[in-house]
Amino acid sequence: MWFMQFKHEKLKMLKMLIYGFSLFVLSSTATPNSSGNVEVRLLDNQNAPLVATLDMSKADERVKQFVSDAIEAKMKTIEETMRSKKFVIDTLDAKMKTLEGIMDSQITNFERNLTDQLTDYINKMVVKVDQENGMSSTYIRWGRSDCSGVNTEVVYSGYAAGEKHYWSSSFRGGAANMLCLPNNPELSDKSGSGNSFIFGTEFKTNHFASDSNNKDVPCALCKSSNTASSVMIPGRKTCYSGWKEEFNGILASSAYSHTPSPYICVDANPTYVKGGKGNNVGHLLYDTAIKCGSLPCPPYKDNVQVYCVVCSK
Incomplete structure (x- = not known):
């Protein structure tokens, strides 16, 4: 202007x-x-x-x-x-x-x-602090003697075990949970009462792998660093957002006609106990399938194997 x-x-x-x-x-x-x-x-x-x-x-x-x-x-x-x-x-x-x-x-x-670098640096510092504070969680990897998750270590490896699959029509009691026995036990020199026993676990089907039938099942206790909890999620093969996958596999338990056992997650790529090929019919594992009815289908499907995944956070 x-x-x-x-x-x-x-x-x-x-x-x-x-x-x-x-x-x-x-x-x-x-x-x-x-x-x-x-x-x-x-x-x-x-x-x-x-x-x-x-x-x-x-x-x-x-x-x-x-x-x-x-x-x-x-x-x-x-x-x-x-x-x-x-x-x-x-x-x-x-x-x-x-x-x-x-x-x-x-x-x-x-x-x-800069934000990404700062976030990465902060996460590393959190991990470092957690490591210094000894923060960790544990889980059992069934069907393997090693631990494959990120920042995990083997506490011990050994043998899957549980109650005998069947005694008689009158005796189907005993423990219902499974154990991961270490391969370097410290043994007592006293005799047991004969009322409770532990038997090694066998795969009783080839549904875990093409040659898994009658093979003895290994296991490992794994420690996941920088996590506060570990959980087995049935019905999924991947973890939810924010959780770290330790391993995935197939849900397994004893047969419905046998003594009870827990549902466990058997690794998708199982290995076997060295020399464990005999049909000793101790504690037996079968793959678990879906049965529709009270369980809605969909989202589930009748008579199909159930995936599982172990996650830590």
């Missing part, structure tokens, strides 16, 4: 100067009379003074028109210059907006990378 006002003032002054200068030139070389004519002094070829009378009645209008035309031409030049400058300014403004967009994107990426 101030620039346009300045431009108009400047043009107004320029008009006045040109107009004044033109009148000055005419008045210095001509003498007007009352009729609007101007007498101009001349010299002939003999240097004799002569007087020429000029009609100046329309001279003022011609001068004004000349000045106006000159100013108009100058204005067009100025306007062209201004348009050229505006183009340059618009171009620079577009370039600046482009640069601002690039800078905003780079800043956003920098902030994101």
Whole structure:
């Protein structure tokens, strides 16, 4: 706004100067009379003074028109210059907006990378503090003698065991849970009462692996560092968000016609106790299947194996 006002003032002054200068030139070389004519002094070829009378009645209008035309031409030049400058300014403004967009994107990426790095650093520090504080959880990996989870270690490995699968129609009691017995036991020298026994566990089907039938079942007690709890989730083969997978497999238990046992998660890739190939019919494991009815189908499906997964957090 101030620039346009300045431009108009400047043009107004320029008009006045040109107009004044033109009148000055005419008045210095001509003498007007009352009729609007101007007498101009001349010299002939003999240097004799002569007087020429000029009609100046329309001279003022011609001068004004000349000045106006000159100013108009100058204005067009100025306007062209201004348009050229505006183009340059618009171009620079577009370039600046482009640069601002690039800078905003780079800043956003920098902030994101910084956030990721800080989050990773904080998580590592939390893990370190947890390790220093001895935070951990434990679980049993059935069907394996090693531990495959991230940041896990074997506390001990050994043999899966439980109550005999069947005594008689009158005797089906005893323990219902299973044990993971260590492979380096410390044994008593006293005889037992004969009322409770532990038997080694066998796979009683090839549904765990193509050659699993009658093979003895190993196990391992695993310690998961930086976690507070471990849980076996039946019916899934992956952990829920925020939980760490230790292993997955197939749900197993004793047969419904045998003595009770717990549901356990047998590793999806089981191994066997070395030398354990005999059909000793002690504690027996079978894969577990779904039975629809009170259990809704869907989401479940009748007579299919049940996945399981052990997760820690």
